[in-house]
Amino acid sequence: MLKVEHLTKVYDNGTVALEDVSFEVEPGTFLAVIGLSGSGKSTLLRCINRLVEPTEGKIYWNGEDITIANQEQLRRIRRKIGMVFQHFNLVDRSKVTTNVLSGRLGYTNPSLSLLNRFSKVDMSRAVAELERVGLTDRARNRADSLSGGQQQRVGIARAMMQDPEMLLADEPVASLDPVLAHSIMQYLEDINQDSDVTVLCSLHFLDLVHRYAKSVIALNDGKLMFQGTPEEIDDAKFKEIYGKEAERVG
Amino acid sequence: MGRRLSVSDSKHKRSRRSKWIVFGLIAFVLYGLAVRTTDVDFAQVRSEIRQTQLTRILRALAHPDLVAYERDEVTIEALLQVPCAGVSPAGDTSGTYIELTPTCASPGQEVVIHGYNFEANSDGIARFIPDSEIPVTIRLEPFSAGEDGEFEITIKTPDRESSKPQQVLAVTSQPVGTWLNRASVVDEDTGETLLSPRFSQNGIDTLDKIIETVFMALLATTVGTLLALPLSFIAARNLMRDISMTITGLATILISIPFGLLGGIQVARVINNALSGISSNSWLLAVLVTVIPLAIIFAVRAVFNEDDTHEKSTTERIQQGTVAAVSGVAGIFWLGALAQLLKAIGHPLPPQAQQGFWDFVPNFIYVLGDVGELTLVVITVLVGLRVAAKLASRLANTLTSGLVKGSLDIVNLPLAAVAGSVSAVFVMRVVDWFYNYRNPVITLWAPLAIGALLGAFLALRNRTLGTVNVGLLSYYAARTVFNTLRSIEPLIMVIVAVVWVGFGPFAGSIALALHTTASLAKLYSEQVENIDQGPVEAIRATGATRLQTIIYGVVPQITPPYLSFTMYRWDINVRMSTIIGFAGGGGIGFLLSQNINLLEYRDAAAQMLAIAIVVATMDWVSARLRERLV
Numbered sequence: 001m002l003k004v005e006h007l008t009k010v011y012d013n014g015t016v017a018l019e020d021v022s023f024e025v026e027p028g029t030f031l032a033v034i035g036l037s038g039s040g041k042s043t044l045l046r047c048i049n050r051l052v053e054p055t056e057g058k059i060y061w062n063g064e065d066i067t068i069a070n071q072e073q074l075r076r077i078r079r080k081i082g083m084v085f086q087h088f089n090l091v092d093r094s095k096v097t098t099n100v101l102s103g104r105l106g107y108t109n110p111s112l113s114l115l116n117r118f119s120k121v122d123m124s125r126a127v128a129e130l131e132r133v134g135l136t137d138r139a140r141n142r143a144d145s146l147s148g149g150q151q152q153r154v155g156i157a158r159a160m161m162q163d164p165e166m167l168l169a170d171e172p173v174a175s176l177d178p179v180l181a182h183s184i185m186q187y188l189e190d191i192n193q194d195s196d197v198t199v200l201c202s203l204h205f206l207d208l209v210h211r212y213a214k215s216v217i218a219l220n221d222g223k224l225m226f227q228g229t230p231e232e233i234d235d236a237k238f239k240e241i242y243g244k245e246a247e248r249v250g
Numbered sequence: 251m252g253r254r255l256s257v258s259d260s261k262h263k264r265s266r267r268s269k270w271i272v273f274g275l276i277a278f279v280l281y282g283l284a285v286r287t288t289d290v291d292f293a294q295v296r297s298e299i300r301q302t303q304l305t306r307i308l309r310a311l312a313h314p315d316l317v318a319y320e321r322d323e324v325t326i327e328a329l330l331q332v333p334c335a336g337v338s339p340a341g342d343t344s345g346t347y348i349e350l351t352p353t354c355a356s357p358g359q360e361v362v363i364h365g366y367n368f369e370a371n372s373d374g375i376a377r378f379i380p381d382s383e384i385p386v387t388i389r390l391e392p393f394s395a396g397e398d399g400e401f402e403i404t405i406k407t408p409d410r411e412s413s414k415p416q417q418v419l420a421v422t423s424q425p426v427g428t429w430l431n432r433a434s435v436v437d438e439d440t441g442e443t444l445l446s447p448r449f450s451q452n453g454i455d456t457l458d459k460i461i462e463t464v465f466m467a468l469l470a471t472t473v474g475t476l477l478a479l480p481l482s483f484i485a486a487r488n489l490m491r492d493i494s495m496t497i498t499g500l501a502t503i504l505i506s507i508p509f510g511l512l513g514g515i516q517v518a519r520v521i522n523n524a525l526s527g528i529s530s531n532s533w534l535l536a537v538l539v540t541v542i543p544l545a546i547i548f549a550v551r552a553v554f555n556e557d558d559t560h561e562k563s564t565t566e567r568i569q570q571g572t573v574a575a576v577s578g579v580a581g582i583f584w585l586g587a588l589a590q591l592l593k594a595i596g597h598p599l600p601p602q603a604q605q606g607f608w609d610f611v612p613n614f615i616y617v618l619g620d621v622g623e624l625t626l627v628v629i630t631v632l633v634g635l636r637v638a639a640k641l642a643s644r645l646a647n648t649l650t651s652g653l654v655k656g657s658l659d660i661v662n663l664p665l666a667a668v669a670g671s672v673s674a675v676f677v678m679r680v681v682d683w684f685y686n687y688r689n690p691v692i693t694l695w696a697p698l699a700i701g702a703l704l705g706a707f708l709a710l711r712n713r714t715l716g717t718v719n720v721g722l723l724s725y726y727a728a729r730t731v732f733n734t735l736r737s738i739e740p741l742i743m744v745i746v747a748v749v750w751v752g753f754g755p756f757a758g759s760i761a762l763a764l765h766t767t768a769s770l771a772k773l774y775s776e777q778v779e780n781i782d783q784g785p786v787e788a789i790r791a792t793g794a795t796r797l798q799t800i801i802y803g804v805v806p807q808i809t810p811p812y813l814s815f816t817m818y819r820w821d822i823n824v825r826m827s828t829i830i831g832f833a834g835g836g837g838i839g840f841l842l843s844q845n846i847n848l849l850e851y852r853d854a855a856a857q858m859l860a861i862a863i864v865v866a867t868m869d870w871v872s873a874r875l876r877e878r879l880v
Contacts, residue, residue, distance in 0.1 A: 082791075082792075158792070
């Protein structure tokens with residue numbers, strides 16, 4: 001259970017990215033976060049695992065307040081929250097396996113990491129995760145030798161290494177073509193349904209939202225405009241979220 | 251509308267023109283002053299004396315003194331008929347030869363001797379061998395051949411008439427042997443056999459010193475790189491800007507610094523004392539060196555898990571803490587034992603005492619041991635600081651946990667005051683070391699009071715924030731130190747180093763290493779700042795600690811630029827170490843400056859040539875390597 005209360009984020013330069021956002025997410029939900037570019041979707045997702053420090057407000061997850069967690073607690077919280085990024089954010093020069101294994105860092109003794117080592121269990125887990133995304137044969141390649149879709153699959157494998165209870169996906173398909181977008185979204189759907197992982201996914205295209213999300217929140221200029229099911233987004237709501245001049249496409 | 255536009259347009263044009271006039275005036279003044287203060291004087295350039303001098307030095311530089319020849323006296327002969335009697339003798343015109351015009355003359359008549367194919371710029375003398383029972387020679391005229399190996403002198407025919415042609419000799423000395431066919435000559439004074447041609451003493455010295463120079467650069471680059479690697483992270487803004495601390499935490503850590511420092515030094519002393527008791531017993535040392543790591547690995551394996559998935563129990567915490575502490579001390583002890591062992595195996599070699607080629611091995615082992623001993627102190631102090639800080643922050647956590655904002659101020663205020671005092675006294679102790687005040691008011695009481703006030707003031711001012719951005723503070727501190735160090739030329743640093751460790755390449759290496767550390771730390775840190783933040787963010791999101799984030803997210807990205815900069819720096823260091831000898835820092839610069847001061851330009855030219863070759867080679871090699879690596 002994720003509960004966001006009165007979340008506000010003001011960046012150092014004065015930009016108000018989020019303003020008094022409150023919502024709840026039931027465990028196992030596939031929640032889409034929609035809104036225009038710059039509406040605060042990324043900031044919202046990053047506040048949840050505190051890659052961005054919230055200015056005000058509370059985020060409760062399984063009863064624990066994430067916003068006041070110390071380093072040690074934050075490590076334990078973060079490792080249960082996987083994250084997938086628009087630009088994949090793989091370490092280009094590292095091998096695919098290393099990228100996948102790095103999802104395990106939250107569980108690895110830091111001094112062991114000094115020696116660049118992972119346990120045998122983690123190694124076999126990485127093999128399994130790569131198999132799940134169908135990239136077993138690319139394991140030894142450098143991450144930047146992969147295509148965009150493949151890189152995102154590595155990103156998903158990395159997140160799944162964390163054995164997450166929740167997955168934050170920050171526009172995971174925005175840099176991919178429509179065919180690849182569906183394949184990536186299907187991976188996320190599988191993760192949501194088979195592994196019972198809560199997924200928070202920011203999306204641009206409404207058809208993807210209708211196709212995959214069970215529930216939607218919409219942001220406009222940092223404010224929460226809508227919360228409900230995809231079916232509830234009618235033309236009026238749409239104009240409210242995306243502005244009066246917006247046209248529906250797709 | 252169009253009219254208004256044209257008015258503003260012409261106004262714009264006019265203002266632009268006046269801007270150019272101002273620029274022109276400023277440039278005129280600047281360059282005028284520059285010419286005046288740098289004493290630009292083209293009369294000197296045109297002066298004939300200066301030009302001859304320039305020609306001389308350029309010619310000297312074009313003839314680097316690298317090769318020495320033994321010389322042999324050579325006699326070239328031609329025949330002269332005195333007086334003329336029908337047939338004139340013909341001369342040989344191959345190789346080095348002289349030609350007489352005319353080939354017969356009456357006594358007192360002038361004869362021109364023309365020499366061909368002599369060694370350029372060589373001197374000699376012309377002689378006349380009369381046809382007589384007693385061997386006599388008559389000295390005619392000295393000659394010196396020009397650049398083209400030719401000379402022409404006019405002599406007066408001696409008053410020695412004969413029916414036979416008589417000999418005219420050109421006696422000069424010529425180098426013996428060629429590189430393909432070297433001659434060996436026995437030195438008459440020392441009885442030594444010398445090869446000719448051979449490398450001149452200057453050539454040998456040059457080779458010796460240029461090797462020294464390259465090794466200086468190698469050492470300085472290595473040491474500088476090793477030091478700059480960890481420091482560069484402190485000077486990288488993107489890594490440091492998020493590190494902040496509560497006032498309580500910062501205050502307790504500041505208070506802990508002197509304790510950590512003194513504690514670390516004390517532990518290092520104890521360990522060194524313990525080791526000096528057994529330093530003569532190499533066998534015991536060898537046993538310690540092998541057993542300690544095994545014991546540490548065994549103990550760590552026993553109590554630490556590979557992953558840290560579950561919450562630790564109290565007994566586990568105590569066990570792990572004990573093992574970590576004991577193996578930490580044991581690890582330092584191991585380093586000390588290793589250092590002592592190395593010093594026992596090797597033995598130092600005084601400079602210039604090298605006899606066999608392999609003599610450097612025991613010396614190197616000994617020096618490595620010495621380095622180990624120094625590192626031991628540094629590591630112990632760092633560990634001491636870390637442990638003290640860790641204990642302090644733990645204390646701060648217990649102090650502040652459960653305190654509300656108001657009562658937090660009550661704790662913070664005195665803590666910050668004490669922290670201010672401690673740091674101020676600490677700083678003044680350092681200042682006192684330089685200035686030797688011998689006055690407790692300056693070194694103790696005043697900083698105590700001022701520090702306390704300052705600490706309390708800062709705590710009050712930052713009350714609303716509650717945290718201090720320590721990361722940015724250390725970033726600025728590190729940047730300032732690096733920039734200051736970088737701006738001091740190694741040529742100046744070497745002066746201090748020379749006073750410290752004496753003339754020679756060691757002083758030069760120290761100066762270069764220091765400069766390399768500062769500039770590499772800066773260059774490296776800029777590379778860290780330029781990395782793609784995305785992967786770092788992703789690694790952070792997995793719950794990785796700061797250290798893990800650096801190892802998995804930052805290091806793979808910075809490896810190629812780091813390698814490239816290191817190589818570039820080696821290149822620079824080779825260049826710098828060629829001149830560092832001017833200030834007494836050893837290497838080829840020492841030789842070069844000596845020869846320039848003695849006006850031995852041909853010798854100096856050899857050194858310049860060597861520098862040019864080495865620098866060009868380094869340039870090429872490093873460019874090639876960088877290409878391959880990046």
